[in-house]
Amino acid sequence: MSIADQSVLSLVVVLSQTNDRLVVWHVNVGRGMGLSRLSGAWVVDAGDGETVERLTGGYRRLWCDEGGGGGGDVVDLAGTVAAVEAEVEAVDGVFTRHQETLAGKLIRPVWPEMVHPAAARQPRHDVDPEVRPVLAMAWGLAGLADAWAEFESLRVARPFLVEHGGRTPRALPVRVR
Numbered sequence: 001m002s003i004a005d006q007s008v009l010s011l012v013v014v015l016s017q018t019n020d021r022l023v024v025w026h027v028n029v030g031r032g033m034g035l036s037r038l039s040g041a042w043v044v045d046a047g048d049g050e051t052v053e054r055l056t057g058g059y060r061r062l063w064c065d066e067g068g069g070g071g072g073d074v075v076d077l078a079g080t081v082a083a084v085e086a087e088v089e090a091v092d093g094v095f096t097r098h099q100e101t102l103a104g105k106l107i108r109p110v111w112p113e114m115v116h117p118a119a120a121r122q123p124r125h126d127v128d129p130e131v132r133p134v135l136a137m138a139w140g141l142a143g144l145a146d147a148w149a150e151f152e153s154l155r156v157a158r159p160f161l162v163e164h165g166g167r168t169p170r171a172l173p174v175r176v177r
Contacts (some may be wrong), residue, residue, distance in 0.1 A: 010028060010029050011060070012075055013026055013027075013060065013061050014026075014027055014138045015061055015134065016133050017046050019046075020047060021044070022043070022044050022045070022046040023041075023043050024041065024056065025038065025040070025134050026038070026041070026055075027142050027145070028142075028145070029141065029142075029171060029172040030145075030171040030172070031169055032146070036142075037142035038142055040055075041134075041138075042055055043130065059073075060073045060074075060176055061074050062075040062077060062137065064133040065133070074177055075174055075176055077118070080144075080172070080173065080174050081116050081144070083173040084173060087151075088111050090164065091111075091151075091155055091165070094160070109154045111151055112147040112154075113147065114147050114151075115144065115147065116144075117140025117143070117144050118137070120139055120143050121143075123139070148172045152165075156168065
């Protein structure tokens with residue numbers, strides 16, 4: 001898949017390597033397309049460079065374990081969550097300032113809760129132990145992307161908030177290191 005395709009899909013590849021096996025999960029963190037954000041999962045031989053490159057090449061990578069990271073843009077999960085929280089706070093501030101200029105009071109939106117992907121729900125206990133951390137992180141990242149999409153829907157529905165971020169919903173602000 002090309003970089004152009006990646007920008008349309010806004011994929012993050014969640015990874016973990018155990019011994020000679022690499023667990024790979026693709027997560028769409030862009031606009032919701034009416035499909036599951038979890039868009040593909042594989043367990044492959046870590047030594048199969050061609051397959052690994054085909055599944056991960058050109059994508060942002062989120063490693064579930066400290067040992068991962070070779071090559072590509074590695075997602076800074078703490079930085080991503082901080083960027084999301086800062087943006088929600090900034091938009092809420094714009095809302096507050098706008099509300100103060102009006103005689104009547106606007107009803108403040110209930111911004112969605114942004115749950116750190118590492119604190120998200122855990123997969124069932126019958127999931128293969130090698131797959132479990134990747135599945136949990138993929139679910140968590142998908143949940144954060146869903147909450148962000150809900151936030152963006154609330155933002156673009158209010159004309160006075162459109163100036164802060166544009167008229168179209170933005171993809172999750174993924175930070176890389």
